[in-house]
Amino acid sequence: MTLTQNFPFFSIILCMIAGIVTSILKPKAAKALTFFVSGSVVVLSVLTLSLTLRLDSAYPYMMGHFPSPWGNEIRIGRLEALMATGFSVVLCLSLIGGLRHSPAFVSEKKVNLYCIMVDLALAAVLVLIYTNDLFTVYVFIEILTIASCALVVVRQNGHTLVAITRYMIMHLFGSGLLLLGISMLYGITGHLLMEPLGEAVRAIVDTGEYAGPLTVVIALITAGLAIKSAMFPFHSWAPDTYAYAPPLSSAILSGIISKTYIFVLIKFYYRVVGMDVIISQNISPFLFVCGVSGMILASVMAISQRDIRRMIAYSSVAQIGYIYMGLGIGTTAGVEAALFQMLVHSVVKSLLFLATYELINVSGDRKRFRYLHGAGYRNVPAGIVFTVAAMSMVGIPFTGGFIVKLNLAISGMVFGGWMRSLVLIALAISTLLNGVYFLHTVVSIYRRPPGDIAYPPAEKIPPYALVALFASMLLIIYLGIGSEPILRVIQTGLMTFS
Amino acid sequence: MSKRRSDWQTRPQARIRKWFHEGFLALDDEIISQISQDSEPHQSYEALLEAQEEAVETRKHERTLALDRLDQYNVLVWARTRGRKVLSALHVILALVLSIMMIFFLLETVALMPRFGDTQAPGVNEVSQRYIEKGLDETGAVNIVAGMILDYRAFDTLGEATVLFLAACAVLILLRIDRNKDGSPVEELIAAESDDRHYEPRSDRILQGSAKILTPIILLFGIYIILNGHLSPGGGFSGGAIISAGLILYLNAFGFEKSGRFFTNKTFVMVSFFSLSFYGIAKTYSFYFGANGLDSGIPLGTPGAIISAGLIMPLNIAVGLVVACTMYIFYALFRKGGL
Numbered sequence: 001m002t003l004t005q006n007f008p009f010f011s012i013i014l015c016m017i018a019g020i021v022t023s024i025l026k027p028k029a030a031k032a033l034t035f036f037v038s039g040s041v042v043v044l045s046v047l048t049l050s051l052t053l054r055l056d057s058a059y060p061y062m063m064g065h066f067p068s069p070w071g072n073e074i075r076i077g078r079l080e081a082l083m084a085t086g087f088s089v090v091l092c093l094s095l096i097g098g099l100r101h102s103p104a105f106v107s108e109k110k111v112n113l114y115c116i117m118v119d120l121a122l123a124a125v126l127v128l129i130y131t132n133d134l135f136t137v138y139v140f141i142e143i144l145t146i147a148s149c150a151l152v153v154v155r156q157n158g159h160t161l162v163a164i165t166r167y168m169i170m171h172l173f174g175s176g177l178l179l180l181g182i183s184m185l186y187g188i189t190g191h192l193l194m195e196p197l198g199e200a201v202r203a204i205v206d207t208g209e210y211a212g213p214l215t216v217v218i219a220l221i222t223a224g225l226a227i228k229s230a231m232f233p234f235h236s237w238a239p240d241t242y243a244y245a246p247p248l249s250s251a252i253l254s255g256i257i258s259k260t261y262i263f264v265l266i267k268f269y270y271r272v273v274g275m276d277v278i279i280s281q282n283i284s285p286f287l288f289v290c291g292v293s294g295m296i297l298a299s300v301m302a303i304s305q306r307d308i309r310r311m312i313a314y315s316s317v318a319q320i321g322y323i324y325m326g327l328g329i330g331t332t333a334g335v336e337a338a339l340f341q342m343l344v345h346s347v348v349k350s351l352l353f354l355a356t357y358e359l360i361n362v363s364g365d366r367k368r369f370r371y372l373h374g375a376g377y378r379n380v381p382a383g384i385v386f387t388v389a390a391m392s393m394v395g396i397p398f399t400g401g402f403i404v405k406l407n408l409a410i411s412g413m414v415f416g417g418w419m420r421s422l423v424l425i426a427l428a429i430s431t432l433l434n435g436v437y438f439l440h441t442v443v444s445i446y447r448r449p450p451g452d453i454a455y456p457p458a459e460k461i462p463p464y465a466l467v468a469l470f471a472s473m474l475l476i477i478y479l480g481i482g483s484e485p486i487l488r489v490i491q492t493g494l495m496t497f498s
Numbered sequence: 499m500s501k502r503r504s505d506w507q508t509r510p511q512a513r514i515r516k517w518f519h520e521g522f523l524a525l526d527d528e529i530i531s532q533i534s535q536d537s538e539p540h541q542s543y544e545a546l547l548e549a550q551e552e553a554v555e556t557r558k559h560e561r562t563l564a565l566d567r568l569d570q571y572n573v574l575v576w577a578r579t580r581g582r583k584v585l586s587a588l589h590v591i592l593a594l595v596l597s598i599m600m601i602f603f604l605l606e607t608v609a610l611m612p613r614f615g616d617t618q619a620p621g622v623n624e625v626s627q628r629y630i631e632k633g634l635d636e637t638g639a640v641n642i643v644a645g646m647i648l649d650y651r652a653f654d655t656l657g658e659a660t661v662l663f664l665a666a667c668a669v670l671i672l673l674r675i676d677r678n679k680d681g682s683p684v685e686e687l688i689a690a691e692s693d694d695r696h697y698e699p700r701s702d703r704i705l706q707g708s709a710k711i712l713t714p715i716i717l718l719f720g721i722y723i724i725l726n727g728h729l730s731p732g733g734g735f736s737g738g739a740i741i742s743a744g745l746i747l748y749l750n751a752f753g754f755e756k757s758g759r760f761f762t763n764k765t766f767v768m769v770s771f772f773s774l775s776f777y778g779i780a781k782t783y784s785f786y787f788g789a790n791g792l793d794s795g796i797p798l799g800t801p802g803a804i805i806s807a808g809l810i811m812p813l814n815i816a817v818g819l820v821v822a823c824t825m826y827i828f829y830a831l832f833r834k835g836g837l
Contacts, residue, residue: 190619
């Protein structure tokens with residue numbers, strides 16, 4: 001095994017050890033270490049991606065001295081490397097753009113605790129992306145849940161405490177369902193690693209013994225992960241949490257963490273159960289219906305919001321709906337579109353939360369649309385990046401959102417009859433609704449402000465934060481113009497995934 | 499005048515109200531007579547009539563608006579009292595139905611699962627066979643469970659230990675009350691301290707006497723469980739919990755002043771830092787060597803001896819320290835927001 005093949009393991013262990021070391025560091029050093037870790041993870045992930053592009057197939061990596069059915073294992077393939085790269089880039093850019101606001105939401109003495117949460121959340125995200133073991137999934141989902149609670153609750157006021165209580169209840173319920181599903185699956189197969197599990201599940205499907213429990217297992221794990229990723233009817237925790245958490249935490253939560261759960265779900269479908277079983281067990285129509293209703297109803301709710309952050313939070317639920325619609329279509333093209341949407345949305349949403357915070361800041365910490373009039377002039381860079389991100393949300397050409405909608409529409413085209421029209425109509429309606437609320441926001445930040453409100457003097461954004469904001473913006477445009485290679489990586493990665 | 503809706507009189511709402519409330523017309527006559535008395539005599543008849551009609555309409559409109567508001571108010575009151583009750587009852591019923599359905603389905607599933615202890619069950623396969631048959635040779639641990647969690651599946655256990663550390667840090671974020679920059683206590687801390695007086699036993703002889711006898715025994719027992727983790731049932735998680743129980747008993751009997759002599763915030767940070775870093779580094783070493791097909795070179799020793807089973811005993815100690823510190827600091831944080 002060459003040194004490069006160890007890089008995913010290095011990136012995981014680097015984050016974990018950095019999280020532990022951060023507990024004894026001073027605030028400044030803790031911040032520096034967090035930047036260093038996220039930067040190194042970006043570099044390591046990019047190197048891993050370039051390595052996997054040269055290799056033909058994915059390779060397993062033993063965590064210890066014992067091979068597959070006995071010891072823990074991670075698996076490194078194109079798709080995993082691409083996701084790790086995407087998420088770590090998003091985290092790095094969000095940290096550069098958002099960590100400088102830390103005095104506004106966390107006291108100086110608790111900064112290092114916040115950094116621990118960021119480091120360990122990144123570690124858990126990486127493990128969940130790479131892992132090849134269903135029980136490791138559960139353990140690191142636990143880490144992710146606790147870390148995300150702490151990320152929200154660093155800002156302590158009534159709103160966040162109520163939001164986090166709801167978040168905890170829903171997420172622990174989701175974890176419970178997941179654990180129940182995993183233990184039942186172990187009961188009927190006797191395995192925890194994904195390859196032997198897949199074989200055992202295939203045997204169950206062929207022989208029909210324990211087919212009933214298998215259906216329940218699939219339903220439990222799907223429900224657990226759907227709750228955790230804010231799929232539409234289970235989204236009630238999302239708006240408050242995303243809206244009232246500190247901006248950086250919202251960016252991490254909705255940009256990276258909720259997507260990680262969906263990636264785990266895709267991994268479970270592809271590597272353990274097999275997509276054909278999911279379709280034959282009628283799980284995918286359920287996902288499709290939830291996705292479509294989320295796309296439309298969450299957008300309707302977003303329109304009725306008066307607080308800009310809540311509007312963005314609801315739009316996040318709507319965008320998760322796109323991912324589930326792609327999954328629910330069930331074809332390879334649909335899942336590819338869903339995976340691409342995960343990447344695009346993680347960049348766009350984290351950028352939106354950060355840019356919104358800048359806009360709110362120059363409006364004297366007021367969140368209502370009425371007071372945001374003219375914010376685009378008071379903070380020009382934030383206005384520009386917000387506009388581009390909003391355009392991507394709506395799906396205007398040359399942004400990532402357009403490619404997502406195009407791919408979803410194309411993947412719906414393979415069906416005949418009502419299914420095709422349903423996909424196209426749902427996309428059309430939700431695009432229209434997205435247009436209503438995002439373009440309304442863009443217009444309102446460029447309107448003339450009412451004369452009777454005094455705004456604080458605009459503070460200068462430091463150059464590094466500007467670089468991060470504009471880098472995210474360019475990434476969105478790149479995903480819209482140069483999406484071909486990324487789509488090809490997703491395509492080939494998905495082929496070797498199962 | 500300008501804000502008045504022109505169609506208020508033709509709205510069905512207004513018609514229903516007119517039909518509903520008798521005495522409406524009588525009121526109109528009263529208004530007209532009042533206005534005609536007040537008005538100046540030398541105005542033209544048309545102008546007078548117009549003014550009268552205008553005034554009547556205004557009064558009618560105001561009346562409708564007031565009734566509208568009354569309706570809205572009644573609806574609001576209903577929503578706040580009866581409506582809320584109805585909704586919550588509905589919620590309870592739906593939740594009950596959902597729970598009963600879930601219980602039914604899960605019981606149904608359990609009935610279909612392989613029977614406990616069945617030798618033909620899918621769980622009896624090469625995985626558990628190797629753990630049981632070769633576990634002692636490969637890990638050196640007499641206690642198969644310790645061998646499994648700390649050697650075969652050590653990565654999961656590294657995650658579990660991190661969960662504890664993370665949970666402690668999360669509670670620190672939520673509950674720790676920091677002092678001011680110059681070291682003086684903030685108001686919250688003073689309030690928490692005075693609150694805590696209720697729990698401080700100043701001279702509880704029975705508690706202190708039994709704690710004096712029990713604490714050392716409990717601590718020793720915890721240490722025994724940790725050190726024998728690879729030989730007998732137990733290990734870091736259970737032993738750590740026992741040690742923390744002893745520490746909490748000591749704290750309850752003698753108060754923060756005395757326990758603060760050997761366990762401060764710094765102790766927690768340092769102990770968990772060192773044990774977790776040791777765990778992380780040791781496991782990094784063995785993962786790296788294992789994945790690259792190299793021999794780790796750690797001797798397994800004679801099975802059954804106290805110094806045997808390679809890294810399992812030191813790892814158990816590290817896990818035990820983390821668990822003990824975490825549980826102790828949980829207790830302290832929930833009691834008064836710090837040590």
